[in-house]
Amino acid sequence: MSDRRIAAVQTVLQQNEIGALLASVGSDLPYLTGYRAMPLERITALVVPGVGDADLFVPELEAPRVATAVEVRPWGETTDPFDLIASALPKSGIVAVGDQMWSSFLIALQERLPGIRFVDAESIMAPLRMIKDEDEIAALRDAGHAVDGVADELATLRFSGRTEREMSRIVSDLVLASGHESVSFAIVAAGSNGASPHHEASDRVIRPGDAVVVDFGGRMRGYGSDTTRMYCVEETPEGFDDAYAVLEHAQSVSVESVRPGTTAQAIDTAARSIIADGGYGEFFIHRTGHGIGLDAHEQPYIVQGNTQEIRVGMAFSIEPGIYVPDRWGMRIEDVVVVTGDGVERLNRSSRALRLVE
Ligand code: ZN
Ligand code: ZN
Ligand code: ZN
Numbered sequence: 001m002s003d004r005r006i007a008a009v010q011t012v013l014q015q016n017e018i019g020a021l022l023a024s025v026g027s028d029l030p031y032l033t034g035y036r037a038m039p040l041e042r043i044t045a046l047v048v049p050g051v052g053d054a055d056l057f058v059p060e061l062e063a064p065r066v067a068t069a070v071e072v073r074p075w076g077e078t079t080d081p082f083d084l085i086a087s088a089l090p091k092s093g094i095v096a097v098g099d100q101m102w103s104s105f106l107i108a109l110q111e112r113l114p115g116i117r118f119v120d121a122e123s124i125m126a127p128l129r130m131i132k133d134e135d136e137i138a139a140l141r142d143a144g145h146a147v148d149g150v151a152d153e154l155a156t157l158r159f160s161g162r163t164e165r166e167m168s169r170i171v172s173d174l175v176l177a178s179g180h181e182s183v184s185f186a187i188v189a190a191g192s193n194g195a196s197p198h199h200e201a202s203d204r205v206i207r208p209g210d211a212v213v214v215d216f217g218g219r220m221r222g223y224g225s226d227t228t229r230m231y232c233v234e235e236t237p238e239g240f241d242d243a244y245a246v247l248e249h250a251q252s253v254s255v256e257s258v259r260p261g262t263t264a265q266a267i268d269t270a271a272r273s274i275i276a277d278g279g280y281g282e283f284f285i286h287r288t289g290h291g292i293g294l295d296a297h298e299q300p301y302i303v304q305g306n307t308q309e310i311r312v313g314m315a316f317s318i319e320p321g322i323y324v325p326d327r328w329g330m331r332i333e334d335v336v337v338v339t340g341d342g343v344e345r346l347n348r349s350s351r352a353l354r355l356v357e
Helices: 002-015 028-033 060-065 081-087 103-112 122-130 134-154 164-177 191-195 240-256 264-277
Strands: 020-023 045-049 055-059 071-075 093-097 116-120 182-190 211-220 227-233 289-291 298-302 315-318 321-324 328-331 334-339 342-345 354-356
Touching: 002 020, 002 028, 002 045, 002 122, 020 028, 028 045, 028 122, 045 081, 055 060, 055 081, 060 071, 071 081, 081 103, 103 116, 122 298, 134 164, 134 211, 134 227, 134 315, 134 334, 164 182, 164 211, 182 191, 191 211, 191 321, 191 328, 211 328, 227 328, 240 264, 240 315, 240 321, 240 328, 240 334, 240 342, 264 298, 298 315
Parallel strands: 020 093, 055 071, 093 116, 227 354
Antiparallel strands: 020 045, 045 055, 182 211, 211 227, 289 298, 289 315, 315 334, 321 328, 334 342
């Protein structure tokens, strides 16, 4: 796996006359080596030269955790890792660096390599990482099915009388119990808090008549899940049902619009035009979706202005929402993967509004 991916990087490096690619913390590293580095002040860095073998520089104390096909070069506590890494890089020309490398690492390397122009590696890595292979899709699918079970289970629980924070903890526990190795987020936003798309769960007590946005996901075999479902306590608030019907329609038309050859912005338009026609256009305040994989948010972004062609193997969320300030918010979110003849939904729990106690 890593051999094929590193070879693909080297082809792009050669085509663009870039001397090497450097990946540190962030997801390019596990994509290329199978190893995810802890985000520590001790640098871990993969050097992929345009030609020849890649080297993975790791702090000596981390070396026992590293299982990879790439050559591992541990550095000891008293060595200067930047001298070492600089010695493996070209002395002039261009080097691409991962977009999540710490600035302190980059500045240390810039001081040692004044003849190098550093560029962002995203334009090299994103086109590769956007197209998921079978193993990646299988991991995304398993993660999606696991959170669907959580969404169903939530519909059987009592929300009323609990705080958002308590519900968020319950959601997190269920995500872990479903087989995820970690929880990435568990947004629980009740009543008017739902009008803030990334609301942080608070001590607000959930009450009858509240609409509750529940948006959660984690990582399974390294890959993300992300789904949003709506729960209303005993009854729906005023004006909610009409908007929800519009949102459900917008979400499903947007999903159905996904096929190879369309564009990212056309998928956004599919959702946005229905919400606008329904009279809620001003309340749909974010993009329709984001790519998902080793990162919870990655390319392709499903947003106006993104003319990225949609291709087989891309995976992203479709998550239109309607947010009415001081009243309520709503969002429906599924992850989809692009197939030869259209789309596969990786989330299949009911999108209908659920009434809970
Ligand atoms: Zn979001
Ligand atoms: Zn989400
Ligand atoms: Zn999302």
